[in-house]
Amino acid sequence: MDGHYLFENASLLADLLAPHPDVRILLSTSWVQVFGYQQTVTMLPQVLRTRVIGSCFDPARHGPGYSQVARGYQVLEEVRRRGLTRWVALDDDARGWPEEIADRLILTNPVLGIAGPCREQLERWLTETVPSAGR
Helix, strand or coil: CCCCCCCCCHHHHHHHHCCCCCCCEEECCCHHHHHCHHHHHHCCCHHHHCCEEEECCCCCCCCHHHHHCCHHHHHHHHHHHHCCCCCCEEECCCCCCCHHHHHHEEECECCCECCCCHHHHHHHHHHHHCCCCCC
16 A cells, blocks of 8 residues: 555554563464565564564465465464463454454454554553553
């Protein structure tokens, strides 16, 4: 999109996560399939890179057709594989999200990302669910 660039809200995400040092990031972005895991991580600011624990896409486990699997199912598979219980997903596409985890999706704006209306929803989730460094 004109005037916008890849990961342009990464610093905003870093700011939102700053009071919550225990929050980790699991990448479910299609950019991992385009650029590869390492390259995608290096496109993030250092403060976010240290929080990344992996990706929902792993070429060693998933074949080339995996990109056709709905993002929600990719996330659900990885959440189950890792045994995660306290998590939320940020995505700009709600198509194909399994009903059982639809309440875990914070829908971002395709252009504005987390700078859009979902920012408040993310802040509320962080405040209600994740301990901050000061608590």
